[in-house]
Structure formats: C-alpha cells, structure tokens
Amino acid sequence: MTDTLSPGGQPALSPQNAAIIQLTRKDFVSDQEVRWCPGCGDYSILAQTQKVMPDFGYPKENIVFISGIGCSGRLPYYMNTYGFHSIHGRAPAIATGLKAARPDLMVWVITGDGDALSIGGNHLIHSMRRNVDIRVIMFNNRIYGLTKGQASPTSEIGKVTKSTPLGTVDYPISPLTIALAAEASFIARSVDTHTEHLQQTLTRAGFHRGSVFTEVLQNCNIFNDGAHREFTDRDVREDRMLVLEHGQPMIFGKDRDMGLRLNGYQPEVVKLGDDFRVEDLLVHDEQDPLIAFMLSRLYWPDFPVPVGVIRDVRRPTHDELVTNQIEEAIAARGEGNLQALLSGNDTWTVK
Amino acid sequence: MTTTNEREIPMEELERVTIRFAGDSGDGMQVTGTQFTRTSAVFGNDVSTLPDFPAEIRAPAGSLPGVSGFQISFSSTDIHTPGDEPDVLVAMNPAALKVNLGELPAGAALIVNEDAFTATNLAKAGYASNPLKDGSLHNWNVFSIPISTLNTRALEGLEMTSKQMDLTKNFFALGVMFWLYERSMEPTLQWIGDKFKKRPVFADANKRALRAGYAFGETTEIFHSRYMVPRAPQRPGTYRNLTGNEGAALGFVAASVKANRPLFYGSYPITPASDILHELASYKTFGVKTFQAEDEIAAIGSAIGASYGGAMGMTGTSGPGIALKSEAMGLAVMVELPLVVVDVQRAGPSTGMPTKNEQADLLQVLYGRNSDSPVAVVAPATPGETFWYAFEAWRLALKYMTPVVFLSDAFLATGAEPWPIPSVDDLPDISVPNRTEKAGFRPYDRDPQTLARPWAVPGTPGLEHRIGGLEKADLTGNVSYDPENHHRMQELRQAKIAGIANDIPELEVNGPAEGDLLILGWGSTYGSIRSAVERLQARGHSVAHAHMRYLNPFPRNTGDVVKAYKRVMIPEINLGQLSMLIRARYLVDAQGYNKVRGKPFRISEIEAEAERLIAELRGASR
Numbered sequence: 001m002t003d004t005l006s007p008g009g010q011p012a013l014s015p016q017n018a019a020i021i022q023l024t025r026k027d028f029v030s031d032q033e034v035r036w037c038p039g040c041g042d043y044s045i046l047a048q049t050q051k052v053m054p055d056f057g058y059p060k061e062n063i064v065f066i067s068g069i070g071c072s073g074r075l076p077y078y079m080n081t082y083g084f085h086s087i088h089g090r091a092p093a094i095a096t097g098l099k100a101a102r103p104d105l106m107v108w109v110i111t112g113d114g115d116a117l118s119i120g121g122n123h124l125i126h127s128m129r130r131n132v133d134i135r136v137i138m139f140n141n142r143i144y145g146l147t148k149g150q151a152s153p154t155s156e157i158g159k160v161t162k163s164t165p166l167g168t169v170d171y172p173i174s175p176l177t178i179a180l181a182a183e184a185s186f187i188a189r190s191v192d193t194h195t196e197h198l199q200q201t202l203t204r205a206g207f208h209r210g211s212v213f214t215e216v217l218q219n220c221n222i223f224n225d226g227a228h229r230e231f232t233d234r235d236v237r238e239d240r241m242l243v244l245e246h247g248q249p250m251i252f253g254k255d256r257d258m259g260l261r262l263n264g265y266q267p268e269v270v271k272l273g274d275d276f277r278v279e280d281l282l283v284h285d286e287q288d289p290l291i292a293f294m295l296s297r298l299y300w301p302d303f304p305v306p307v308g309v310i311r312d313v314r315r316p317t318h319d320e321l322v323t324n325q326i327e328e329a330i331a332a333r334g335e336g337n338l339q340a341l342l343s344g345n346d347t348w349t350v351k
Numbered sequence: 352m353t354t355t356n357e358r359e360i361p362m363e364e365l366e367r368v369t370i371r372f373a374g375d376s377g378d379g380m381q382v383t384g385t386q387f388t389r390t391s392a393v394f395g396n397d398v399s400t401l402p403d404f405p406a407e408i409r410a411p412a413g414s415l416p417g418v419s420g421f422q423i424s425f426s427s428t429d430i431h432t433p434g435d436e437p438d439v440l441v442a443m444n445p446a447a448l449k450v451n452l453g454e455l456p457a458g459a460a461l462i463v464n465e466d467a468f469t470a471t472n473l474a475k476a477g478y479a480s481n482p483l484k485d486g487s488l489h490n491w492n493v494f495s496i497p498i499s500t501l502n503t504r505a506l507e508g509l510e511m512t513s514k515q516m517d518l519t520k521n522f523f524a525l526g527v528m529f530w531l532y533e534r535s536m537e538p539t540l541q542w543i544g545d546k547f548k549k550r551p552v553f554a555d556a557n558k559r560a561l562r563a564g565y566a567f568g569e570t571t572e573i574f575h576s577r578y579m580v581p582r583a584p585q586r587p588g589t590y591r592n593l594t595g596n597e598g599a600a601l602g603f604v605a606a607s608v609k610a611n612r613p614l615f616y617g618s619y620p621i622t623p624a625s626d627i628l629h630e631l632a633s634y635k636t637f638g639v640k641t642f643q644a645e646d647e648i649a650a651i652g653s654a655i656g657a658s659y660g661g662a663m664g665m666t667g668t669s670g671p672g673i674a675l676k677s678e679a680m681g682l683a684v685m686v687e688l689p690l691v692v693v694d695v696q697r698a699g700p701s702t703g704m705p706t707k708n709e710q711a712d713l714l715q716v717l718y719g720r721n722s723d724s725p726v727a728v729v730a731p732a733t734p735g736e737t738f739w740y741a742f743e744a745w746r747l748a749l750k751y752m753t754p755v756v757f758l759s760d761a762f763l764a765t766g767a768e769p770w771p772i773p774s775v776d777d778l779p780d781i782s783v784p785n786r787t788e789k790a791g792f793r794p795y796d797r798d799p800q801t802l803a804r805p806w807a808v809p810g811t812p813g814l815e816h817r818i819g820g821l822e823k824a825d826l827t828g829n830v831s832y833d834p835e836n837h838h839r840m841q842e843l844r845q846a847k848i849a850g851i852a853n854d855i856p857e858l859e860v861n862g863p864a865e866g867d868l869l870i871l872g873w874g875s876t877y878g879s880i881r882s883a884v885e886r887l888q889a890r891g892h893s894v895a896h897a898h899m900r901y902l903n904p905f906p907r908n909t910g911d912v913v914k915a916y917k918r919v920m921i922p923e924i925n926l927g928q929l930s931m932l933i934r935a936r937y938l939v940d941a942q943g944y945n946k947v948r949g950k951p952f953r954i955s956e957i958e959a960e961a962e963r964l965i966a967e968l969r970g971a972s973r
C-alpha cells in the first residue's frame with residue numbers, strides 16, 4: 001500500500017550518498033525573488049541553509065521545508081525543494097503528520113520566536129517530546145517583525161514596542177530550557193552573522209535523527225536592531241560568547257583565558273592562571289542533561305552566551321515507533337483482510 | 352393472536368416491542384441492552400437501539416446523574432427508530448425509575464428491583480416515600496421483583512463476595528426478559544463464557560444469574576402472559592450489528608484499501624467521536640496510522656501534513672473541536688489537498704451536553720471559517736449508512752482534491768442497527784494517481800472536468816514546488832495579490848465544490864412526486880421522519896419524505912423537489928439551519944420544526960406537526 005507514496009521510486013537515501021548525488025548550493029536556490037528587508041539576518045540564515053543542504057545526501061525532491069507565519073515563514077519559497085508555508089504556529093503539527101506518513105523525507109521546520117513559542121508553543125513542545133524527526137530552526141529576533149514591531153515571548157522585560165508603549169510586563173521565555181523540558185533530542189544555538197558556526201550547527205542539525213531544536217539569534221534591523229549586538233558583535237563576541245564543543249573544557253575569550261567552572265552547584269566564570277587551570281573547568285557533554293539545563297540558563301551579562309550543540313542524544317523517533325507497531329502487528333497477524341474486518345466476529349445469515 | 356404454551360401461560364404475538372433498561376452506571380445496563388439486542392438480531396427481528404450514557408464517568412452510586420440507560424426496539428417489520436416510548440421499563444433502582452418514568456406511557460409494564468428501594472437509595476433519588484408502596488405507580492403495570500435477593504440466593508456456594516455477586520444481578524434481569532419475550536439464552540451464555548474465559552467463577556456466576564432470572568419467569572405467578580415478536584422479513588444476506596462510529600471507521604479503512612493509499616487519522620479525544628479513534632487505532636494491520644494529537648489544531652494539522660505527503664489524512668472531532676480546527680480547514684481549502692473531517696455532533700453551544708444529541712453544527716461546517724471557504728459536506732442518515740458515506744467522503748475528497756466534512760451525530764455514533772455486510776469486491780475503486788509527469792507541471796493547473804489540481808507529493812523528482820495559505824496565482828500557484836486573480840480563484844474554489852452536484856445522486860423522494868406536504872430532513876432524524884411519513888401516508892395524506900445526505904453541494908434536483916409541494920416542513924434538532932438554507936436558496940416558504948432536547952424526535956410529534964400543517968393548508972384552501 002505504500003507504493004503510491006514513492007512516485008519517483010526513490011528510496012530514502014543515507015548521507016553517504018552526498019557524493020553520488022552531486023548537488024550544489026545553486027540547486028537549492030528557487031526562482032522566487034527574496035523579499036526580506038535589506039540587511040535582515042534572515043538572508044544569512046537562508047544562504048547558510050542552502051550551502052549545507054548538498055551535504056546530507058538527500059535528493060532535493062526528498063527534502064521539505066515547512067514554515068508558519070512571520071518573516072521566517074517565507075524561507076520555504078526560496079528553497080528549491082518541496083515547501084509548505086502553513087498557518088501561524090502549526091508547522092510542527094503539519095510536519096509531524098507528514099513525517100509519520102512519509103518517513104523517507106527529510107523535513108525542516110522554519111519558525112520564529114512568536115510563531116514557535118507563542119501561538120505554536122503547544123505544537124513545538126509536543127513535537128519535541130515525541131522525538132519527531134524534524135529539524136526545527138527557530139529564528140529568534142525577540143520581536144514580531146511581520147506585524148510591524150510588537151513584543152514577542154522572547155522580548156526582554158520592560159521592552160518598549162508599539163504594543164507595549166510603557167514597556168512589556170511579560171517576562172521572557174527561555175527557548176532552550178523549553179526544548180530541554182520537552183526532551184528534544186538535539187538542541188543547539190547559533191547566530192545569523194557567525195556564518196561558519198551557523199553552517200556547522202545546521203550541518204549537525206541536518207545529520208541528527210530525531211527532534212532538532214536550533215535557535216538562531218537573528219537581527220531584525222527594522223524593528224529590533226541590535227537585538228543581540230551586546231554579545232554577537234564582531235569585536236566582543238569572543239569575550240561574551242561561549243562556543244561549546246563536546247568533550248572540551250568550556251573556555252572562551254579573545255585570549256582563551258576565561259572559563260566556566262562549577263562552584264558547588266553554581267556555574268562561575270573564572271580567569272585561567274594561578275588560581276584556576278584548564279582541569280578545573282567544566283567539560284561539555286552533549287549527553288548530560290544537567291549541563292544542558294545549566295547552559296540553557298546562562299545569559300549575558302552575568303555569563304557568556306553559550307552557542308553550539310547543547311544536547312545530542314539518540315532515541316527512537318516517532319515515525320520509527322509508529323512504523324514498528326504496524327510492522328509488528330502485520331508480522332504477528334498478517335496483513336489486514338478487509339472482508340473479515342467488515343464482517344466482524346458476530347454475524348447472522350438470513351436465507 | 353393468543354396461543355397457550357405447556358405451562359398454560361398465554362403467548363401473545365406482538366409486532367413490535369420497545370424496552371428500556373435503566374440502572375446505575377455500575378449496574379451493567381449497556382451490557383444487558385447489548386445482549387438483548389444481539390439475541391433479537393440473531394433471532395431475526397429488525398432492531399434499533401439507543402444507549403443513554405450518564406454525563407459523569409463515575410457519578411455517585413444511586414444518584415440521578417449516575418443513571419445509565421439502553422433502549423431497544425425489536426420488531427417483526429422494518430423499523431427505523433429505537434421507538435418513541437418504551438413498552439417496558441426495567442428499573443434497577445429508584446434513581447433509574449425517577450429519571451425514566453416521565454417517558455413511560457400509562458399502562459406500560461414496569462419491572463423494578465425492589466431490593467434497591469432502600470431508604471438511602473430513595474433519598475438519593477429524591478423520593479419522599481417509596482413509590483412501590485405509596486400508590487403513585489397505579490398508572491403502570493408494576494412487577495416488583497426482589498432481584499438482588501433472588502440472585503444472591505441463586506449464586507449461593509460460589510466463592511465470591513456478596514458485592515461481587517450483586518454485580519451479576521443485571522443478568523438475572525436479562526434472564527427474566529428473555530423468558531418474557533421468549534428469547535434463547537444461548538448467545539448470551541456463549542458470550543459470558545468467552546468474556547470470562549480467564550475467570551471461571553465469574554462466568555459461572557453470570558450464567559447462573561441469567562438462568563435463575565429465566566427460571567424465575569417460568570415459576571413465578573406474577574406474569575400472566577409471554578410475548579412473541581416474530582422474525583422480520585429481512586433481505587437475504589449476512590448481517591452484523593453496527594454502530595455509527597464503527598461504521599464510519601470501517602468505511603474509512605475500506606476507502607483506504609480501495610484507493611490504495613494508507614490512512615492517517617489525527618485526532619484529539621472528544622465525546623462522542625473518540626470511538627472512531629479507538630477503532631482505527633486497532634487497524635494497524637491495514638497500515639492505518641493513528642495520531643493522538645496534543646490538541647484539535649494539531650490533529651487537523653497532522654492530517655493536512657499526511658495528505659500533503661500523499662496519504663489519506665483525516666481528522667475527527669465534535670462541534671467544539673471543529674471550532675478549533677476552522678483555521679486549518681481554511682488552509683486545506685487554500686492548498687486544495689484531500690482531507691476528511693469528521694464531526695460527530697453533540698449538544699452545544701460550548702461544552703453543552705457532551706453525551707447528548709444535536710444537529711446544530713451544519714452552519715458551522717458550511718460557513719464557520721474566514722472568507723468564502725467552500726468544503727463538501729456529507730451526512731449519513733442511519734448508523735448503517737455511516738459506512739457508505741465515510742467511503743463516499745473519501746471518494747469526493749480524492750477526486751476533487753478538497754476537504755470533505757463527514758457530519759454524523761451522537762445518536763448515529765452510538766445507535767446500532769443490523770447491517771447487511773457488503774462484499775469488498777462490490778466496492779468501487781476510488782484511487783487517483785499522483786502527478787509524476789514533469790512536462791507542463793503547474794501546481795494549480797486544473798482537471799477540466801473536476802477542477803481538481805494535481806497531487807504532486809514530495810519525493811517526486813522535478814515537481815518541487817511551494818504551497819501555502821497565501822493566495823495563489825491561478826495555474827502557477829505562486830503567491831499573488833492581484834485583485835482579478837483573487838476573484839477568479841474564489842470563483843474557482845466555489846465552482847469546484849458546486850460541480851460535485853453532477854457527481855452525486857439526485858434527491859430521492861419517498862411518496863408522491865408532488866402534493867400537499869414534503870418533509871425534508873437530514874442526518875439522524877431519518878428514522879423518526881420515515882416512520883411518521885409512513886403513518887401519515889397510511890392514513891391517506893399526500894405526504895412525501897426526502898432526506899438529504901449531501902449538504903454541500905445540494906443534490907441538483909433539490910430546488911425542483913421542494914417546489915413540488917404546497918408545504919415544506921423541515922424537522923431538525925437545531926433552531927432552524929437547513930430550513931434557513933432551503934428558504935434562502937430556493938425562495939420557498941419552508942417551515943422549520945425544531946426541538947433541541949438532546950434527544951431524537953418522537954415519531955408522534957412529527958406526525959402531529961405534519962397534520963397541523965396539512966389542516967392549515969386545507970383551511971387556507973377552503
């Protein structure tokens with residue numbers, strides 16, 4: 001019965017096929033004119049996405065981009081893959097159904113802080129807890145851009161916007177903490193302007209099997225210019241951001257002389273030298289939920305802002321579990337017989 | 352006709368009997384009713400049933416909200432409803448008596464478990480004095496039986512607590528009814544054996560209870576007659592008993608097999624639709640994928656995603672869930688993907704009365720979305736028809752690339768009737784191809800006949816394209832704000848649904864093709880209207896019945912039909928929805944007949960209203 005689902009007769013391909021398939025960045029550029037404001041951080045995210053896409057070894061017809069509403073929602077139009085620009089907040093739900101029906105597809109969800117964490121919060125959370133094999137990339141510009149500048153769930157308290165003339169009284173949400181609580185199996189953060197880091201992060205996200213939540217700190221130069229400038233600007237970023245690497249001590253700073261250690265239960269920034277040595281620092285472990293939780297709650301200016309892969313664990317995905325149940329049922333009882341099903345087990349005959 | 356059996360108890364033959372079993376929700380009334388139904392169906396009667404569940408899952412024992420009921424009508428002729436009023440009420444406690452007595456006509460039989468009429472239970476039911484003793488039941492033919500005592504005595508010696516023994520008393524009552532209506536105990540004895548295979552003591556206890564009840568009927572002297580309802584002339588064939596929710600689930604799976612595409616059902620639990628989810632979740636060997644979503648919106652979202660991927664994505668809910676799904680239904684209209692949305696209606700607004708019936712979502716499913724957002728709507732009329740209209744919903748959804756609403760209701764969903772089992776080979780092939788041809792592909796090109804756009808699913812090389820909720824340019828499907836294009840697209844979406852009228856049967860009329868009165872209905876009112884019309888016709892009235900199974904588009908001859916009668920009456924369990932549509936569409940003075948009590952219409956009230964309209968007509972023409 002699944003035959004009609006693979007019209008091209010294309011089996012799901014493994015990443016090793018990248019060499020065979022031979023696509024380039026250009027293959028992923030659609031014919032649609034890009035319509036973000038000049039200078040918007042979304043341009044870079046789109047460019048890095050198109051750049052890493054050939055690495056995964058999927059033919060482009062097996063890749064689907066699904067988005068919700070917001071500036072981020074336009075991205076699928078610019079990808080020369082299958083794309084679905086859906087309704088506000090619902091992209092993870094649509095992606096869940098698509099992936100359950102079509103395990104052979106590589107599915108990306110493009111969303112923003114309002115789309116994912118406000119109107120679509122429920123779907124985001126539940127797609128992550130089910131470990132749906134979709135790659136959620138959330139552009140976080142801490143503002144509503146498309147509707148022209150209202151406070152978002154990640155806007156800092158007191159932020160003055162059109163809808164909050166005296167400053168918002170709502171505390172911001174921590175996207176990474178939410179992702180952890182919802183048990184996403186891959187959680188990462190990167191920055192629009194750090195192109196190389198963003199490429200690396202998207203590549204890791206793409207190869208992960210299971211629910212991916214990647215927050216990309218993005219600048220909206222029209223309605224929230226400099227949203228992350230304090231720690232992402234070129235001249236300060238090395239001192240104010242902590243680039244995570246699995247198995248490596250948490251060192252940062254232009255001179256690589258700052259580090260993060262645990263003082264009792266509390267994280268603490270220390271200067272390497274006489275008092276503290278590299279061995280005293282925390283070592284990043286992508287499988288350790290406690291480290292992940294701690295990292296998700298580090299904010300500038302008290303701490304450097306962690307970027308990179310915070311969590312990466314493997315557990316069966318939603319589509320694997322769904323498929324397994326069906327396969328096991330068929331193995332145990334054989335393929336369904338419709339006539340027997342219609343008859344049920346309690347019939348009588350009138351002659 | 353009266354005959355005499357060997358015990359000198361006269362046997363009276365009846366055409367039709369309606370029994371209502373009522374008791375505490377812990378008294379097993381649904382099992383009792385179902386067993387009586389099964390036995391009668393296997394015997395060869397036509398049967399129609401209506402369970403009446405309490406709203407609370409575990410209301411306090413003996414309380415009024417805790418009363419559970421099951422009505423069965425069985426007959427030697429073709430019947431269409433579970434009966435207006437019961438001929439017999441079996442009341443297992445005072446609360447059951449209190450809740451149901453109002454609907455028991457004078458002279459009807461009342462069988463009560465007198466053991467349950469204790470001071471505590473009487474107080475819980477709000478009786479100041481014991482109705483069995485204060486003479487207040489003199490209008491009815493009361494049979495007061497100490498069911499609990501007799502039953503416990505029959506079970507003496509079994510290794511059970513007295514509480515466990517008491518749980519079998521419903522089978523004692525069933526045994527009495529089997530004796531009274533000369534039914535075989537065999538099917539039930541067998542069922543008990545299967546059900547309690549792993550607990551032989553319980554099997555033994557329930558069987559003993561059943562036999563004891565039967566024997567009681569035989570030996571007691573309180574019954575002066577037994578009753579016999581002969582077999583109904585059913586059409587030859589193999590039958591099963593079918594509820595509307597079962598029928599819907601089977602119809603969807605059958606559609607999946609006949610379309611050669613896997614079924615995906617995304618749903619969020621809601622009364623009275625959840626059973627469809629439960630049924631489909633057990634059809635794994637048919638490749639059916641079910642998804643219990645985090646909310647109603649995710650349920651439809653996932654279904655749209657599955658359809659986008661080439662599966663048969665569908666979702667199911669009740670009225671409140673439709674409200675939540677509206678935006679996504681609009682998306683499905685815009686992206687023109689096949690989708691079936693089940694609405695098992697219940698009484699509203701808001702949470703309303705979740706276990707009670709209503710037909711008041713018609714306008715919601717037709718118009719409850721932003722903008723002009725047309726979807727097709729089908730509505731089965733009987734529990735057995737749910738199968739066929741579930742199948743039909745998918746035929747239309749696939750052929751026209753459109754959302755289709757399958758509009759059922761609580762009465763159809765839980766009601767049951769004998770169903771002639773169709774042969775799979777007789778079901779039509781409803782498969783549609785995916786678009787694979789690269790040359791000339793445009794996402795919003797249309798089939799000239801159906802106006803359906805091509806279904807180009809991800810994974811098809813060369814057909815990569817983008818769809819979404821923004822307005823589409825005709826043919827290319829690119830985002831478009833062009834005013835003329837929007838107008839054209841609105842008209843195209845409308846025309847696509849309107850065109851379905853050429854692909855569905857005309858509205859059938861039962862009765863004269865023109866005359867005094869047409870009674871027009873839709874959905875679960877079928878049985879009551881049909882029976883009322885049969886009676887009116889038998890009395891020589893010029894009355895016809897037409898029942899709409901397609902509510903969007905209407906069958907193409909609907910206008911001709913409604914204009915062929917002097918009066919049109921539209922009974923609905925809402926405050927006038929189809930009547931508004933018919934009046935607006937065809938400019939006829941159709942009269943609504945509307946009752947919203949959470950219950951089906953009584954045949955007699957439709958009859959009375961019809962006679963009133965006919966009398967009015969006669970008066971007017973005089």
Ligand code: SF4
Nearest residue numbers: 037040071145220221
């Ligand atoms: S409004 Fe802001 S986020 Fe949206 S496109 Fe313009 S700059 Fe980018």
